[in-house]
Amino acid sequence: MSLRTDLGKVRGLGSAKEGVGHWWSQRLTAIALIPLLIWLIASIVPLAGAEVRIVREWISEPVNSVLLLSLIVAVFHHAQLGLQVVIEDYVHTVWLKLASLIVVKFLAFGLSTTSIFAVLKIAFSG
Amino acid sequence: MDLLRIERFIWKSIMDTRERPLSPHLQVYKPQLTSILSIMHRVTGVALAAGTCLLVWWLVVIALGGEYYTIMQNIMGSWYGRLALLGWSFALFYHLCNGIRHLFWDMGVGLELRRAYQSGWLVIGAAILLTLGTWTYAYQSVGAL
Numbered sequence: 128m129s130l131r132t133d134l135g136k137v138r139g140l141g142s143a144k145e146g147v148g149h150w151w152s153q154r155l156t157a158i159a160l161i162p163l164l165i166w167l168i169a170s171i172v173p174l175a176g177a178e179v180r181i182v183r184e185w186i187s188e189p190v191n192s193v194l195l196l197s198l199i200v201a202v203f204h205h206a207q208l209g210l211q212v213v214i215e216d217y218v219h220t221v222w223l224k225l226a227s228l229i230v231v232k233f234l235a236f237g238l239s240t241t242s243i244f245a246v247l248k249i250a251f252s253g
Numbered sequence: 254m255d256l257l258r259i260e261r262f263i264w265k266s267i268m269d270t271r272e273r274p275l276s277p278h279l280q281v282y283k284p285q286l287t288s289i290l291s292i293m294h295r296v297t298g299v300a301l302a303a304g305t306c307l308l309v310w311w312l313v314v315i316a317l318g319g320e321y322y323t324i325m326q327n328i329m330g331s332w333y334g335r336l337a338l339l340g341w342s343f344a345l346f347y348h349l350c351n352g353i354r355h356l357f358w359d360m361g362v363g364l365e366l367r368r369a370y371q372s373g374w375l376v377i378g379a380a381i382l383l384t385l386g387t388w389t390y391a392y393q394s395v396g397a398l
């Protein structure tokens with residue numbers, strides 16, 4: 128016999144009230160990051176010590192701009208989801224937990240939009 | 254009489270929490286490869302999140318152009334800049350390899366204790382090799398090797 132209510136079963140959201148959404152996004156972004164980060168490292172290591180002109184040319188290459196933008200979105204989403212779990216595990220004071228979550232989410236949002244704008248500016252100004 | 258002694262013993266052990274740390278007090282556990290790698294996944298994850306600011310800085314500085322980029326190059330080229338990059342690259346490769354290990358576990362693959370130890374050593378080896386390989390490649394690219 129199950130003690131779960133019918134409504135609870137239908138919603139399927141479990142005790143965390145959000146189902147598997149968070150877990151699933153963490154895995155999806157992790158999978159996306161495997162090729163993206165290998166590509167990034169393999170591409171920027173040879174640019175070490177290069178003039179800024181060369182680096183700009185590399186970023187403005189359409190394939191590279193698009194991959195960079197995808198990487199930015201995936202990294203910040205993944206990092207923000209991960210940091211949320213860490214905060215929920217260690218911070219138990221309600222207001223402090225909320226405040227940390229807000230800071231982390233705002234920072235992730237602000238830093239990702241900044242990076243996206245930088246890539247677009249470089250890409251469109253040639 | 255005997256029963257009384259047993260009862261006293263039980264009471265003593267229940268009340269005496271000061272000398273018997275309760276689980277999950279980490280200090281009572283012997284460190285094991287699997288638990289160390291697990292906490293390292295968390296530590297590298299948080300470190301990488303901080304390290305991602307380097308990526309933002311890099312992009313902003315390139316968008317600003319010229320002298321700002323040279324300043325960043327000088328800072329990252331110094332010994333402490335390189336040390337930070339070395340740490341960042343190892344954290345990245347470790348988290349990436351161990352993340353793949355996590356994804357296999359999520360599919361139910363490699364959960365037996367023996368396999369978890371094997372994949373753990375594999376992750377450590379792969380992370381070290383990838384870090385060394387990356388730095389060899391970097392020093393070759395700038396003509397220092």
Ligand code: HEM
Nearest residue numbers: 157160161206209210212295298299301302349352353355
């Ligand atoms: C710079 C890039 C990355 C950052 C900033 C980052 C950050 C994080 C953070 C903060 C966590 C939470 C740690 C915890 O809950 O203990 C996490 C978890 C995770 N990361 Fe990453 N990560 C990155 C790249 C990757 C990559 C490339 C993979 C590839 C497989 C990956 C796979 C995972 C997985 C599977 C988890 C969940 C682990 C768990 O359930 O305990 N991450 N990451």
